Amino acid sequence: MHYLITGGAGFVGSHLGEELLQRGHHVAIIDDLSTGTIHNIRHLKTNPRFECVIDTCANRPLLAELVDGADVIFHMAAAVGVRLIVESPVRTIETNIKLTELVLEAASKKRKPVFVASTSECYGKSLEIPFREDQDLVLGPSSKGRWSYACSKLIDEFLAIAYYRERGLPTVVGRLFNTVGPRQTGQYGMVVPTFVKQALSGAPVTVFGDGQQSRCFTHVRDVVRALILLMDRADSYGEVFNIGNTEEVSIHGLAEQVVQRTQSTSPIVLVPYEKAYEPGFEDMPRRVPDIRKIQRLTGWTPTLGLSQILDDVIASFR
Ligand code: UDP
Numbered sequence: 628m629h630y631l632i633t634g635g636a637g638f639v640g641s642h643l644g645e646e647l648l649q650r651g652h653h654v655a656i657i658d659d660l661s662t663g664t665i666h667n668i669r670h671l672k673t674n675p676r677f678e679c680v681i682d683t684c685a686n687r688p689l690l691a692e693l694v695d696g697a698d699v700i701f702h703m704a705a706a707v708g709v710r711l712i713v714e715s716p717v718r719t720i721e722t723n724i725k726l727t728e729l730v731l732e733a734a735s736k737k738r739k740p741v742f743v744a745s746t747s748e749c750y751g752k753s754l755e756i757p758f759r760e761d762q763d764l765v766l767g768p769s770s771k772g773r774w775s776y777a778c779s780k781l782i783d784e785f786l787a788i789a790y791y792r793e794r795g796l797p798t799v800v801g802r803l804f805n806t807v808g809p810r811q812t813g814q815y816g817m818v819v820p821t822f823v824k825q826a827l828s829g830a831p832v833t834v835f836g837d838g839q840q841s842r843c844f845t846h847v848r849d850v851v852r853a854l855i856l857l858m859d860r861a862d863s864y865g866e867v868f869n870i871g872n873t874e875e876v877s878i879h880g881l882a883e884q885v886v887q888r889t890q891s892t893s894p895i896v897l898v899p900y901e902k903a904y905e906p907g908f909e910d911m912p913r914r915v916p917d918i919r920k921i922q923r924l925t926g927w928t929p930t931l932g933l934s935q936i937l938d939d940v941i942a943s944f945r
Contacts, residue, residue, distance in 0.1 A: 629653040631697035633684050633730055634704030636663030638811045639744070639803070641671075643701060643851040648674050650855075655693055658704065659683040661722075662711070667810050684726045687733070694733045699858050700741045702730045705780075707746075708815025712776040713904050723779035731790045731798070740797035742858050743787040747804040747871065747914050748777045757917040760802070760867045767909050774909075784867060791865035799863045801854060804871025804916045807936055808847030809943035819844060822882055823940050826891035834895055835903040838879025841913050845872040846931035846939070856925040863924060871916035872929040881933075888937050 630647050634640040635656020640663065644654045648671060655678040656668065671677045684690050684704055694700060704726050706712065706719040727743060734741045750758045751766040751774065764781070767774045787798040813820035825832045853870045857863045876884070882895045900908040921927050931939075 628698045629655070629696055631693050631700045632656045633700070633702045633726065634658055634663060635679070636660060636665065636668045637703060638663075638667065638808075639806055639847055639850060640701070640703040641667035641810060642808065642847045643703065643854060644668065644671060644677070646848075646851045646855065648676055652676065654678070655680065655696060657682060657684060657690070657693055662707065662815065684729050687729065690729060690733050691736070694737055694739055697739055700730065700734055700739055701744070701854060701858070702727060702741055703744045705744060708817060709773060709776075709904070710816030713772050713908070716772045716775045720775050720779045723776070724782050727783040727786055731786055731796065735790055735794050735796045738796060740799070740858060740864070741787070742854055743783055743798060743800050745780045745784050745800050745802045745867070746777070747802050747869070747916065749781055749784070749802060750911075750914065751777055752909065752911055754912070756913055757873070757915040758869065759917040760869055760920055771907060771909055772905065788865060788867075797861065797864040799857050800867040801857060801870045802867065802916075803845070803850060804869065804914060805842045805844045806847050806850045807844050807940060809939055811847070811940070818842070818878065818881065819936070819940055820944070822885040823889065823937070823944050826885050826889040826893045827941070827944055829891065829893055831896045832882045832886060832893050833898045833903070834879050834882050835898050836878075836900050836910055838882065838897060839877055840910050841875045841877045842881075843872045843875050843915050844933055844936055845870065845929060846936045849929040849931055853921060853925070853927045856927050857921070860925070866920075868921045869916035869918050870921060871918060872932070873915060873918060874933055875913070875915050876933055884933070884937060888934075889941055
């Protein structure tokens with residue numbers, strides 16, 4: 628099979644490309660290197676089944692040609708990371724909405740199946756735990772920049788579903804829950820690489836708020852398996868799926884585990900949200916996926932727990 632991955636030099640995209648190549652497929656990626664890096668795909672470049680295009684999906688004729696050569700498209704190109712979103716909301720909103728429009732439009736002309744990467748951020752401040760794909764979403768006001776990310780991704784979801792229902796384009800939406808693993812950068816605020824870097828360098832480990840907020844971290848290797856399973860079957864088309872681990876940890880608990888597993892002497896310090904992000908910043912207290920839908924359909928289940936995730940990330944930074 629021939630796969631096209633937009634954002635293929637990014638964190639998740641590069642792991643997905645690697646897995647597909649390992650399975651004997653052909654992989655083309657397109658990435659503008661805005662948050663992805665050549666370093667993420669350097670080890671794939673010698674593979675004769677790998678094609679790498681450094682450009683933007685906004686280059687319509689080029690995108691059309693790449694779509695033409697693909698059997699399936701994984702649309703992973705997006706602006707991600709809470710810090711990036713808070714600091715550059717225009718870029719986040721425009722990137723996320725425009726690129727998805729262009730990819731779906733190009734795919735629709737050739738009727739090529741598309742996976743659209745979405746996020747658990749869409750559930751917003753909902754307290755209805757665990758989050759189910761068909762539950763109501765609770766977002767904050769538009770005056771708070773963070774929520775623009777969830778809104779932009781929700782537009783992507785609406786578009787993907789609309790293309791399926793109105794135009795018959797096979798589309799699948801996956802809501803990824805805090806995906807982590809080797810090659811993820813802490814540059815855009817993600818907590819696991821940030822904590823690991825801090826602990827390994829002996830710097831204070833910065834827990835935002837009181838650290839009682841919790842997350843479920845999912846190993847990127849589990850995530851890419853889920854994406855491939857979903858695109859391998861037609862009964863996932865037109866549907867939204869949670870993709871995440873159900874093992875919940877508080878952010879303070881995460882900091883303690885990172886310090887312990889790196890045998891670091893770093894202190895754990897609490898940083899108020901307004902200092903970490905912006906005044907009035909709203910966090911999500913908990914975020915736990917209900918994964919029965921993807922399990923029922925594909926049999927997928929996460930296999931790598933938090934300790935394995937941390938060990939892999941720590942090893943990659945060392
Ligand atoms: N966080 C933290 N210290 C950091 C970076 C993040 O305490 O240096 C917290 C953040 O406030 C959130 C959680 O860790 O509660 C996860 O943050 P991340 O940005 O990785 O993902 P999010 O779940 O917010 O999308």
